[in-house]
Amino acid sequence: MTLTELMETLPYGPAPEAAQPALDWLKAHQGKFGLFIGGKWRDPASQEWFATLNPANAQKLAEVAQASAADVDEAVKAARKAFIGWSQTPGHVRARYLYAMARQVQKHARLFAVLETLDNGKPIRETRDIDIPLVARHFYYHAGWAQLMESELAGYAPLGVVGQIIPWNFPLLMLSWKIAPALAMGNTVVLKPAEFTPLTALLFAEICQNIGLPPGVVNIITGDGKTGAALVEHPGVDKIAFTGSTEVGRLIRKATAGSGKKLSLELGGKSPFLVFEDADLDSAVEGVVDAIWFNQGQVCCAGSRLLVQEGIAERMYAKLRARMEKLRVGNPLDKAVDIGAIVAPVQLQKIQHLVQKGVEEGARLWQPSWAVPSEGCFYPPTLFTEVAPASTIAQEEIFGPVLAALTFRTPEEAVRLANNTRYGLAASIWSEDINLALDIATQIKAGTIWINSTNLFDAASGFGGYRESGFGREGGKEGLWEYVKKAESPSPKAQSRKTRAPSRSAKETPLQPETFSLQPPIDRTAKLFIGGRQARPDSGYSKAVYAPDGQLLGEVGLGNRKDIRNAVEAARAAFEGWRKTSAHNRAQILYFLAENLSERAEEFGHRIHAQTGQDGRAEVETALEALFTAAAWADKYEGVVHPTPIRNVTLAIPEPIGVMGILCPDDQPLLALARLAGTALALGNTLVVVPSPLAPLVATDFYQVLETSDIPAGTFNIVTGERDELAKTLAEHDDVDAVWYTGPQAGHVLVERASAGNMKRTWMLLPSGPLPDTDEILRQATQVKNIWVPYGA
Secondary structure, eight states: OOHHHHHHHOOOOOOBOOOHHHHHHHHHTTTEEOEEETTEEEOOTTOOEEEEEOTTTOOEEEEEEOOOHHHHHHHHHHHHHHHHHHTTSOHHHHHHHHHHHHHHHHHTHHHHHHHHHHHHOOOHHHIIIIIHHHHHHHHHHHHHHHHHHHHHTTTEEEOSEEEEEOOSSSHHHHHHHHHHHHHHTTOEEEEEOOSSOOHHHHHHHHHHHHTTOOTTSEEEOOOOHHHHHHHHHOTTOSEEEEESOHHHHHHHHHHHTTSOOEEEEEOOOOOEEEEOTTSOHHHHHHHHHHHHSGGGGOOTTOOOEEEEEGGGHHHHHHHHHHHHHHOOBSOTTBTTOSBOOOSOHHHHHHHHHHHHHHHHTTOEEEOOSSOOOSSSSOOOOEEEESOOTTSHHHHSOOOSSEEEEEEESSHHHHHHHHTOSSOOSEEEEEOSOHHHHHHHHHHSOOSEEEESOOSOOOTTSOBOOSGGGEEOOBSHHHHHGGGEEESSOOOOOOOOOOOOOOOOOSSOOOOOGGGGGSOOOOOOOBOEEETTEEEOOTTOOEEEEEOTTSOEEEEEEOOOHHHHHHHHHHHHHHHHHHHHSOHHHHHHHHHHHHHHHHHTHHHHHHHHHHHHSSOHHHHHHHHHHHHHHHHHHHTTOOOEEEOOSSSEEEEEEEEEOOEEEEEOOSSOHHHHIIIIIHHHHHTTOEEEEEOOSSSTHHHHHHHHHHHTTTOOTTSEEEOOSOHHHHHHHHHHOTTOOEEEEESOHHHHHHHHHHGGGTTOEEEEEOSSSOOOOHHHHHHHTEEEEEEEEEOOO
């Protein structure tokens, strides 16, 4: 090739990164790694090993231990033993250990980057310039939170032993996302890296040794799904933090149901990438490259659905095809390569299968003219156009470099298409109209929104999903709550009162003739409250309500599945309107509700006393205070601006969960409505409330107050009946976004297991005793959306 031709074509020459330092490290360990338990290396009890391969050439890198249930048990015991001391270690000392981890990652940055590329197949430019710097950032950031925990999280304590299971797409980065906050808050860790990519986690274990981290604080166990299942099911684990597929997340939710383990799940996604007609198309094209071809599309928040406004669609596609022709697929250690290798043959086969499915369903396939390397697991960047919204490739997570493009005409249609998925992890919005972009951002159901940008991450900004993308957050202060609990010891569990039957003496006094001449009291039938109206129960049955002395007080309807469905439909219909009601107006309505309740304080006091035998007037006053508190927080539970270290504003905005089912405790029937339901309502949720099963007449009186207090129809629905029967229906309902359950342990198992259907959030409370503090209720009633807004010319 002549110099003139070279100047015209400007072809990339090879720029390989030296792999030898990483290969030397593997050789120094004889290519074989055991388990890191209690600060020491040990062979697996089963003496089983498996190979980890380089996906770019299928060559064996090392043999890694297959941990058995016995090994998991040893790791949990080591973590439990270490927890006693680590949890009491001063925050400053924990901060120094985390700082040391950050420094060690920086000192060995190139070794980590090369090893990650060899094991995972992603381009060296990504591991070197994105992954490893972010790993160090997470340890630095959380060192600061360890230092500040005592003052900024006063009243909270570590959970205990945390089991963490991470995926293969960002092996070391996911490790830092999980280990850093756990250690900062005083927990100890048993971490299982992905079977395909364990090597950087094992190098990290060496770092823990080098800095003198106390034995057992961090334990690294390798293995396949059986190892992960043993960790999830181990009774000595206090929390499971999992990142991976929604299917496995469901299994974990079911396996931990009723165990009392805290759970955070960061699951799959099918994130929309919206391009409006006023967008800078050249920038948007580069955004698409980062959104779907970064890490070969093996990113849970990959922008795999391109939604383009109809008028610019063909121009956008033309620019995109031209850019795809310039992308380079090849040896991940080549610094000039854009797209590396797919992690394993099984993942490559899945991508190929779904691409073929897209062709069969009528979408138009386009790939660049060049061929990918024949050796190793490679797949070319792929564009589908003319994709139907309900097609497989528009709905299923492919987890590969495959983009499905759809068009829209109006912003309203764009929102509907963006939300037309069971996932809700992230979204990217491209428009030069910041008013439009922010308006769309508030309507998309996803945990992270990028405006004129994509795939931006930082330790200061929380990350996590809505819907079937999971629950919980990682990063930012919001991520710390996943690793702490209230420091106060729980009150002794009060005995639940059983449903009382009327007491009769052995010799009943016969009725006197004059009794029959008295006029009987007018029978009052308490109904359900659905969609702003009193409604008779579908079952046609009622339930007797008795006083503590056995006196019959009245009857309430026995709600059933159909009543719950009607209530959920009413709540869903009311949600958008209530969510968009200004916080000030929601506060005013709650103040008005308290005002109307206070006018009937004497009546409610008598009703509470009759059903519970307790001081009813005192509970009314406490409930009024709770409603005032809920109203006060309506316009004061504010978001923050995260100090992410790039030119942008990252807005962390608390949003309502959506439709919530609240199953109230046995006692404090009015206070539970005011504090639990009132706070959730104040923050923009709509509710289906199942009141106290022992004192439900308070709730059927309370809906009379709701009717006169400007509460919009459908926002607050009340269904009386058998708590656990109704809890099961609420937990199984796919249009319910969260369930708060107070009841026996068997009910905890039922609700948490049933919630796995749509991965709804759950909160388990005791059936009696003190109610949660307001700060806990506020967090449980919201989910944080992070909106990234870059600025500057």
